Amino acid sequence: MVIPGNSRDMTVTDAPSSSKRLEWQLAEVRDVVIETYRVKSLLLLASGWQGHLPGQHIDVRLTAENGYQAQRSYSIASPPEDDLLSLTVERVDDGEVSPYLVDELRVGDRLELRGPIGGYFVWTAEKSGPLWLIAGGSGITPLMAMLRHRDRLPSRAPALLMYSSRSLEDIIYRDELDAMVGRDANLRVVPALTRQQPKAWTGHRGRIDRATLAAHCFPPAQSPAIYVCGPTTFVESISGLLVELDYDPSSIKTERFGPSGG
Amino acid sequence: MEETPISRGFRPKRQEQTPTDRVPPGQYVTTDFPVLSAGPTPHIKVTDWTFALQLGGSLLGKWSWAQFEALPQTTIKTDIHCVTKWSKLDTTWQGVTFDDLLKEVGLSEAPAPYVMAHCDGAYTTNVPVADLVGGRGMVATRYGGLPIAPAHGGPARLLVPHLYFWKSGKWVRRIRFMQKDERGFWESLGYHNYGDPWKQQRYDGD
Amino acid sequence: MANNVSDLALDGNTAVRLLQDLFAADITLAQIRCEACNAAQGVGSLATYGTPMGAVLRCSCCANILIRAAQTPRGLWLEMTGARCLKFQSLHASFKLGASGLKIC
Numbered sequence: 001m002v003i004p005g006n007s008r009d010m011t012v013t014d015a016p017s018s019s020k021r022l023e024w025q026l027a028e029v030r031d032v033v034i035e036t037y038r039v040k041s042l043l044l045l046a047s048g049w050q051g052h053l054p055g056q057h058i059d060v061r062l063t064a065e066n067g068y069q070a071q072r073s074y075s076i077a078s079p080p081e082d083d084l085l086s087l088t089v090e091r092v093d094d095g096e097v098s099p100y101l102v103d104e105l106r107v108g109d110r111l112e113l114r115g116p117i118g119g120y121f122v123w124t125a126e127k128s129g130p131l132w133l134i135a136g137g138s139g140i141t142p143l144m145a146m147l148r149h150r151d152r153l154p155s156r157a158p159a160l161l162m163y164s165s166r167s168l169e170d171i172i173y174r175d176e177l178d179a180m181v182g183r184d185a186n187l188r189v190v191p192a193l194t195r196q197q198p199k200a201w202t203g204h205r206g207r208i209d210r211a212t213l214a215a216h217c218f219p220p221a222q223s224p225a226i227y228v229c230g231p232t233t234f235v236e237s238i239s240g241l242l243v244e245l246d247y248d249p250s251s252i253k254t255e256r257f258g259p260s261g262g
Numbered sequence: 263m264e265e266t267p268i269s270r271g272f273r274p275k276r277q278e279q280t281p282t283d284r285v286p287p288g289q290y291v292t293t294d295f296p297v298l299s300a301g302p303t304p305h306i307k308v309t310d311w312t313f314a315l316q317l318g319g320s321l322l323g324k325w326s327w328a329q330f331e332a333l334p335q336t337t338i339k340t341d342i343h344c345v346t347k348w349s350k351l352d353t354t355w356q357g358v359t360f361d362d363l364l365k366e367v368g369l370s371e372a373p374a375p376y377v378m379a380h381c382d383g384a385y386t387t388n389v390p391v392a393d394l395v396g397g398r399g400m401v402a403t404r405y406g407g408l409p410i411a412p413a414h415g416g417p418a419r420l421l422v423p424h425l426y427f428w429k430s431g432k433w434v435r436r437i438r439f440m441q442k443d444e445r446g447f448w449e450s451l452g453y454h455n456y457g458d459p460w461k462q463q464r465y466d467g468d
Numbered sequence: 469m470a471n472n473v474s475d476l477a478l479d480g481n482t483a484v485r486l487l488q489d490l491f492a493a494d495i496t497l498a499q500i501r502c503e504a505c506n507a508a509q510g511v512g513s514l515a516t517y518g519t520p521m522g523a524v525l526r527c528s529c530c531a532n533i534l535i536r537a538a539q540t541p542r543g544l545w546l547e548m549t550g551a552r553c554l555k556f557q558s559l560h561a562s563f564k565l566g567a568s569g570l571k572i573c
Contacts, residue, residue, distance in 0.1 A: 022488075022489075024266075026267060059485070062269040062272045063266050063267065063268050063269050064268070064269070064272050064273060064274050065268055066274070069266075070272075070274065073485075094294070095275075096274070100271070100272050100273075104271045104272070105271075109269075109270055110267060110269075110270075111269070112266070112267060112269075117488070118484075118494075118496055118512075119494040119496055119497050119512075120496035120497055120510065120511075120512025120513070121496075121512065236515070249513075249528075250510070252513075253512070253513065254513060256515065298518070298519075298520070299517055299518070300518045300524045300533075301517050301526060301531065302515070302517070302526075302531070345521065346521060383531070428521065447536075448521060448522070448538070450547075451522060451536055451537075451538045451545045451547060452538045452542070452543070453521075453538065453540070465540040465541055465542065466540065466542065467541075467542050
């Protein structure tokens with residue numbers, strides 16, 4: 001049952017036997033935020049929205065005038081506490097849907113979506129224990145929903161974000177992450193720049209490797225909830241390293257973004 | 263019944279091609295080479311690789327990589343068509359034709375009317391022998407003049423370009439002759455048993 | 469380098485969506501036991517292959533095929549001979565999000 005009202009009182013019903021979340025609904029684009037030179041966030045108002053959990057995603061469907069349809073999935077970047085749904089989309093050069101969403105879509109346009117989908121890759125502040133997030137490129141999106149949820153409540157459970165990007169210009173939500181860290185001593189953000197680093201960069205250079213994980217981690221004894229999201233090769237490599245470092249495989253949740261990417 | 267809303271300004275990237283003598287119905291031409299696999303890409307060392315022809319319990323022939331490379335090589339330029347609707351024109355492949363494999367094992371004709379191709383990752387696909395002989399099929403080891411990349415089926419894949427490309431099994435390891443036809447991986451999951459792109463035989467019953 | 473898919477997609481979810489249409493419960497939360505090596509794992513953690521022709525879920529331990537599925541115009545095919553069993557969570561669970569956090573009710 002949904003009780004409409006302000007977001008703080010929203011009832012999030014994750015009743016898997018209901019197919020309501022699989023019905024298409026229209027959302028209106030209320031704002032478009034430029035995150036980087038190839039990434040934008042779309043802020044959407046979906047009046048029929050029944051709430052979601054941090055980490056879930058939606059399906060988006062586009063219909064051309066000739067009836068052709070294209071469908072893609074995008075993680076919800078906004079926390080359940082926010083009124084507007086946020087999707088953060090990276091323009092893939094050869095893409096069919098992402099160039100439309102990033103270059104063409106405007107405030108006032110409508111977008112068909114359905115969801116929320118996925119009960120597996122979900123974290124809420126109700127879950128006890130440290131939170132360890134590991135993001136590759138645009139894999140930061142569902143993890144940002146979790147961090148924003150944690151920030152809104154607020155929850156001060158210890159949290160660590162390791163975030164791998166190609167260069168400084170590719171870091172999504174950079175200012176927001178800096179601000180979160182500034183107001184929360186229990187949040188650590190460890191960025192890694194894999195291809196290009198500014199001369200004065202004191203952060204990690206190159207890919208996140210076993211040493212990086214070991215240097216900053218929550219030790220296995222603390223049973224952190226671990227979420228890894230990004231391109232498939234990134235996710236599989238990191239998961240493998242975590243298992244080598246003795247983390248319980250069932251505590252590691254993964255979401256793979258496409259067969260290639262980044 | 264509500265109409266599906268049109269997304270303002272959205273143009274499909276791919277336009278369905280008007281059937282020509284080169285593009286089967288329902289296909290679009292791509293310059294990409296999309297990768298579709300039923301499992302993770304295996305990284306096979308050629309020093310460990312063998313390929314066999316089999317009939318029942320007997321081995322008709324088995325080759326190591328060096329032996330296979332020493333077989334007569336044929337190069338073809340052809341178009342390929344995937345059941346997921348993309349077609350790629352003028353692709354060049356090099357390998358050993360099915361005809362030459364039969365010759366190598368001393369057969370003037372195939373010992374049975376059907377084959378099952380067995381590939382890494384428990385992938386299989388069935389093809390009538392009639393669709394392999396007369397130059398219609400080969401075991402390919404080069405694409406565009408270079409060794410086939412692992413993601414595209416290297417070191418060796420079956421190539422039967424006149425059928426939908428799922429029949430060109432990647433990472434082929436053995437070809438087993440069968441007296442009776444049996445359905446392979448996709449053929450046993452609702453896809454068409456034969457797969458002629460010109461008749462749009464994508465699914466069982468088409 | 470050979471090109472492949474032309475757009476970013478949530479890889480696992482494209483295939484899982486195919487399966488989700490069949491099951492009332494959230495398939496990603498189910499536990500599945502491999503018939504070949506007996507390992508139990510969460511369906512949500514599995515790498516999925518085979519899209520867009522279908523969905524192929526493989527055991528993370530031994531790569532045995534656990535589930536195969538394909539959507540055709542004549543119906544949705546599902547083959548699960550590689551799975552010994554599937555265990556689903558209970559069908560109904562609700563979460564209430566209030567000012568003080570989540571409560572399960």
